[in-house]
Amino acid sequence: MDIHTVPFGQHLKEAEVFHGHLCGGIVSGVRMALRGLKEIGIRDPKGEDRKNLIVFVEIDRCATDAITSVTGCRPGKRSMKIKDYGKMAATFINLESGRAVRLASKGPKDSEQAGSLEDAIKAASDEDLFWIQHGSVPLGAGDLPGRPVRSVPCAHCGESVMDMRDLCVNGESLCQPCAEGQSYFIPGRQA
Ligand SMILES: [Zn+2]
Ligand SMILES: [Zn+2]
Numbered sequence: 376m377d378i379h380t381v382p383f384g385q386h387l388k389e390a391e392v393f394h395g396h397l398c399g400g401i402v403s404g405v406r407m408a409l410r411g412l413k414e415i416g417i418r419d420p421k422g423e424d425r426k427n428l429i430v431f432v433e434i435d436r437c438a439t440d441a442i443t444s445v446t447g448c449r450p451g452k453r454s455m456k457i458k459d460y461g462k463m464a465a466t467f468i469n470l471e472s473g474r475a476v477r478l479a480s481k482g483p484k485d486s487e488q489a490g491s492l493e494d495a496i497k498a499a500s501d502e503d504l505f506w507i508q509h510g511s512v513p514l515g516a517g518d519l520p521g522r523p524v525r526s527v528p529c530a531h532c533g534e535s536v537m538d539m540r541d542l543c544v545n546g547e548s549l550c551q552p553c554a555e556g557q558s559y560f561i562p563g564r565q566a
Contacts, residue, residue, distance in 0.1 A: 377418040378445070379409065383497075390444040394437060399492040403463065403504065404441025407478045410501045411467035412446065414476040414509070421447035425454075426520070427471040431512065433460040438480075453520040468512050470519075475512045478505040515539065529553050 378386070386405050391397040408430075417424045430448045432439045435457060442465055448454035464479035481504060496504060516524045517539035526537045529550035542554040552558035 376422055378420065379413060379418060383409075386445055390441040393444040394440040397493065398437050399496060400437025400463070401441045402493050402496040403480060404438030404465075405445055406496065406501065406504060407438065407463075407465055407480070408442045408445035408467075410505070410507070411465060411476055411478050414507070415467050415469040415474045416472065417467070417469055420445070427469055429454050429456065429468045429470060429512075429514070429518075429520075431456045431458055431466040431468075433458050433462040433464040433479075435459055436463070438463050438465070453518075456518070466512060468514070470514075473511060475510055477508045477510060479508075480505060 383405070386409065387397070387402065390401050390405050394401050411430075412418075412420060412428075415428075417428055419425075420428050425447060428446065428448060430442060430446055432442055432455060439457070443449060443455065446455075446467075450457060462479060463482075464477060466475055466477040468475040501507065523537040525539050526535050527541050527548045528535055529541065530547040531549055531553035534550060536548070536550045541548040541550060543549075544554050552560075
């Protein structure tokens, strides 16, 4: 199925159901995903093209749900990578051709009131809404879907580290928290 032939309203409805509400981020994310896929020549991201697509998203907010809804890409399938930069931006990569395009939101204009944001986004052109840049994303074997390339125990904590995410420090394989000496998780302390 060619998703570019599906009416915009239907993509929007599906994204709204997936996300739980309709908001500016959903409208933006759907627009971003459709244009991104078009730029890299992907027509059927959930069917025929499903193994040829990886998406990098740069925020863990509404737009990411919209991109998941349109593309079918998910972290658990390794087809979606989250770079938590806090930016409403995403890069769509066609693994077959190597083509990649990054779309970044130009943000709402001052004249747009919050209440009319969805309508303003719908009315604007892609070029009004996004910076669109072609380029490439170097991917290693450890970044691709499929079986884990490697799994090694961390020499310090003993936990297994998959997909070449371990770091070699003084000849030892360490997980990232052990190598860096810090983690988001603080054991034994109540917040
Ligand atoms: Zn939202
Ligand atoms: Zn460790």
